[in-house]
Amino acid sequence: MKTAATLRSLFMRELRLVWRGGHLMPVLAFVFICVTLMPFGIGPELALLQRLAPGLIWVIMLMAVLLSLDRLFQADFEDGSLDQLFLLPVALEWAVIAKIAAHFAGIILPVLITLPVAGLLLNIHPESVLPVMATMLTGAPALVMLGGIGAALAVAVRRAALLTVLIVTPLYVPVIVFGAGALSTALSVPGTLDVTALGVLALISTATVFLAPPAIAAALRAGLR
Amino acid sequence: MEMVKTEYFSNAEGGRLYRPDLAETVSLRAENLACARGVRVIFSDLGFALGAGEVLHVTGANGAGKTSLLRMICGLLAPAAGHVAISGVHDGRDIAPHCHYLGHADALKPTLTPRETIDYDTALFAPAMAANTDDLLTYAGLRRQADQRVATLSAGQKRRLTLTRLVGIPRPIWLMDEPYTALDNAGRKLVDTLVRAHADAGGLAIIAAHEEVGVANRQLVLGA
Amino acid sequence: MLERLENLSALYANPRRFMRLAARLHMPLWLVALAVLGGGLFMVAGVPDDYQQGATVRIMFVHVPAAWMALFAYSFIFFASVLAMVLRHPLGYLAARAAAPVGAVFTLIALVTGALWGQPMWGTWWVWDARLTSVLVLFFVYLGYIALWEAIDDYGRAARATSILAFVGFVNVPIVKFSVDWWNTLHQPASVSRFGRPALHADFLYPLLVMGLAFLFVFLAVTLTRMQTEVLRQRLRVRQEEA
Numbered sequence: 011m012k013t014a015a016t017l018r019s020l021f022m023r024e025l026r027l028v029w030r031g032g033h034l035m036p037v038l039a040f041v042f043i044c045v046t047l048m049p050f051g052i053g054p055e056l057a058l059l060q061r062l063a064p065g066l067i068w069v070i071m072l073m074a075v076l077l078s079l080d081r082l083f084q085a086d087f088e089d090g091s092l093d094q095l096f097l098l099p100v101a102l103e104w105a106v107i108a109k110i111a112a113h114f115a116g117i118i119l120p121v122l123i124t125l126p127v128a129g130l131l132l133n134i135h136p137e138s139v140l141p142v143m144a145t146m147l148t149g150a151p152a153l154v155m156l157g158g159i160g161a162a163l164a165v166a167v168r169r170a171a172l173l174t175v176l177i178v179t180p181l182y183v184p185v186i187v188f189g190a191g192a193l194s195t196a197l198s199v200p201g202t203l204d205v206t207a208l209g210v211l212a213l214i215s216t217a218t219v220f221l222a223p224p225a226i227a228a229a230l231r232a233g234l235r
Numbered sequence: 236m237e238m239v240k241t242e243y244f245s246n247a248e249g250g251r252l253y254r255p256d257l258a259e260t261v262s263l264r265a266e267n268l269a270c271a272r273g274v275r276v277i278f279s280d281l282g283f284a285l286g287a288g289e290v291l292h293v294t295g296a297n298g299a300g301k302t303s304l305l306r307m308i309c310g311l312l313a314p315a316a317g318h319v320a321i322s323g324v325h326d327g328r329d330i331a332p333h334c335h336y337l338g339h340a341d342a343l344k345p346t347l348t349p350r351e352t353i354d355y356d357t358a359l360f361a362p363a364m365a366a367n368t369d370d371l372l373t374y375a376g377l378r379r380q381a382d383q384r385v386a387t388l389s390a391g392q393k394r395r396l397t398l399t400r401l402v403g404i405p406r407p408i409w410l411m412d413e414p415y416t417a418l419d420n421a422g423r424k425l426v427d428t429l430v431r432a433h434a435d436a437g438g439l440a441i442i443a444a445h446e447e448v449g450v451a452n453r454q455l456v457l458g459a
Numbered sequence: 460m461l462e463r464l465e466n467l468s469a470l471y472a473n474p475r476r477f478m479r480l481a482a483r484l485h486m487p488l489w490l491v492a493l494a495v496l497g498g499g500l501f502m503v504a505g506v507p508d509d510y511q512q513g514a515t516v517r518i519m520f521v522h523v524p525a526a527w528m529a530l531f532a533y534s535f536i537f538f539a540s541v542l543a544m545v546l547r548h549p550l551g552y553l554a555a556r557a558a559a560p561v562g563a564v565f566t567l568i569a570l571v572t573g574a575l576w577g578q579p580m581w582g583t584w585w586v587w588d589a590r591l592t593s594v595l596v597l598f599f600v601y602l603g604y605i606a607l608w609e610a611i612d613d614y615g616r617a618a619r620a621t622s623i624l625a626f627v628g629f630v631n632v633p634i635v636k637f638s639v640d641w642w643n644t645l646h647q648p649a650s651v652s653r654f655g656r657p658a659l660h661a662d663f664l665y666p667l668l669v670m671g672l673a674f675l676f677v678f679l680a681v682t683l684t685r686m687q688t689e690v691l692r693q694r695l696r697v698r699q700e701e702a
Contacts, residue, residue, distance in 0.1 A: 012362050019358035023347075030346035090340025093311055098359055099332045159627055163620050167610040177603040177624060180596045181631055184638035191642065210641075225627055232619035234311055272613065275700055 013100045017108040024112030034117050037078050044070045045128040056133045063132040064193035071125055075153045078117045080171045082161040102227040114154050122146050141196030141203050148208055149189040151215040155222035156181040162229035185214055260287040260323055260437035261407045267317035270303045278457055287437040290430055292448040295457030301443035305410045309334035334408040335401045341393050345386035349377045349396050360404045371399040390417035409440040474550055481687050492676035499673040502666035515579050520666055522572035524674040525565045532562025537629040540622035552618035556608055557685035561678055563601035569594055589639045596635045600628045
């Protein structure tokens with residue numbers, strides 16, 4: 011009971027910090043800038059854009075998650091809040107979950123909601139919007155959890171953003187592969203879902219939700235000085 | 236001009252200072268502690284025992300390992316050798332939940348207000364406790380600043396806000412790293428008063444500081 | 460101070476026994492490695508041209524052992540890290556750190572020779588074949604691991620953090636292989652002409668095995684030398700700080 015109350019408070023606090031800190035706007039701006047740049051790069055031909063849209067959306071989202079990672083633990087490390095996280099009456103693993111959940115709710119979820127809209131700019135079939143969101147919602151927890159491992163490993167490193175990207179990208183390959191697979195089905199036959207790919211994606215997400223927090227907590231402990 | 240308030244942590248009627256309600260009193264023992272940084276050994280074979288009500292002043296040159304020692308005690312740093320143990324609590328294995336650590340950094344979030352800071356601290360560290368936020372704000376002399384962002388506070392005000400965590404959430408072990416930094420004379424006196432009240436209630440404190448610590452009854456010189 | 464260091468069960472123990480053993484092993488290991496490598500190359504020179512691939516088949520004798528070593532070196536890093544964490548012995552961290560750039564170079568060799576081999580075979584330098592893609596991802600795993608070692612200045616913290624990464628990466632690599640296989644069957648037309656995999660003729664098999672053995676010895680020799688160098692470097696730092 012006490013653990014749940016502590017975690018709820020931590021979640022609410024983090025959510026408020028994300029909101030007050032204005033961390034969402036840059037990520038959203040990044041997403042729309044990327045979407046706008048794509049037709050310039052590959053040409054404004056609508057049929058081509060429609061064919062490439064699933065992969066583009068998926069990669070843009072992955073980069074948005076990567077971009078958002080550096081504030082996950084870095085700020086707490088610098089201002090001493092990370093120390094206080096260790097002194098909480100709950101296990102660090104739980105605190106990590108609460109923090110990541112807030113990050114997910116405060117940044118990733120809004121990005122997810124706007125991404126299909128951004129996809130319309132890439133000529134996505136309107137009927138595909140819901141399947142696209144379902145796919146991304148299934149895969150996003152894995153992206154955030156795996157990203158958390160990289161962010162925690164690089165927590166004590168100055169200018170850690172690039173290092174985090176280097177560490178995290180190989181971990182993202184399975185997620186991005188199955189996500190893109192599910193997306194391509196959803197977009198080629200509007201209104202359908204690729205149950206196999208979604209199932210594997212859900213499996214990966216579930217596994218990371220259980221396995222990543224201990225790794226993140228261990229990485230944060232290793233980063234203490 | 237408003238008079239500068241000197242007696243923080245006393246309420247409007249005056250005089251009612253911090254009276255901690257410690258559910259537990261503990262004693263602390265460190266044995267053969269060693270600290271290494273890179274390939275260098277900072278200190279080794281360090282041991283001491285502290286009982287309830289004792290205040291230890293840790294001093295020593297820059298880089299002698301004062302901060303590292305404090306962090307080792309609450310488990311924020313793994314010692315290169317040796318161990319720390321507490322007795323007097325039912326789960327003596329994990330020391331961290333019985334400690335307050337006041338570090339160099341204030342651990343404050345600039346975008347929260349002092350009121351929110353205290354509310355969240357209570358909810359996070361002692362979820363079963365009712366928050367006496369208004370009292371703490373008054374005690375800390377931050378009543379007027381209660382709803383402006385922490386970023387707008389002065390260094391001394393931030394320090395006093397950090398101290399409300401120690402006062403508001405009873406924990407028997409206080410680890411304070413240079414607690415007098417950024418504080419005026421009244422603030423310094425305040426720290427001493429709080430530590431004395433804490434010790435009188437059966438708590439123990441370890442204070443790392445360059446200057447004299449009047450409230451301490453034990454001293455440890457690192458690197459001597 | 461050095462004596463003091465040895466008394467600590469710290470990460471910085473001065474591994475005298477290792478250094479004595481390494482000094483004795485160093486020369487013989489290099490000699491064996493060079494001898495086996497020379498023998499292997501001699502055998503490769505004597506291999507007949509393949510009826511399909513001609514002389515380019517000889518690339519295989521570098522490519523395949525390099526790919527083996529890419530995987531072996533990563534497993535080596537993983538097990539060394541696990542041993543170091545379980546036994547709390549610094550030698551494991553030392554070995555893992557020393558092996559990483561060696562493994563990365565083998566991975567790079569596998570990638571480059573793969574491209575060189577692919578050009579005449581497939582008519583293109585690179586195909587997004589499941590195997591090639593997994594090895595490319597493995598190369599990035601190596602780079603991340605090495606970068607993390609370099610980024611953290613404190614040896615102990617770097618050792619712990621990289622161990623966690625080695626563990627995560629070790630779990631990740633097979634999953635990458637699996638997912639890329641799945642991806643491949645989804646996207647790749649079956650027309651990519653990978654030559655069938657009949658049982659390798661003995662003329663090819665023995666030189667290949669000898670080359671594999673040679674690469675293994677080269678890996679061990681370079682890693683050992685790198686470990687010795689690292690210990691000496693740390694000793695030098697202690698001396699410099701004392702002075």
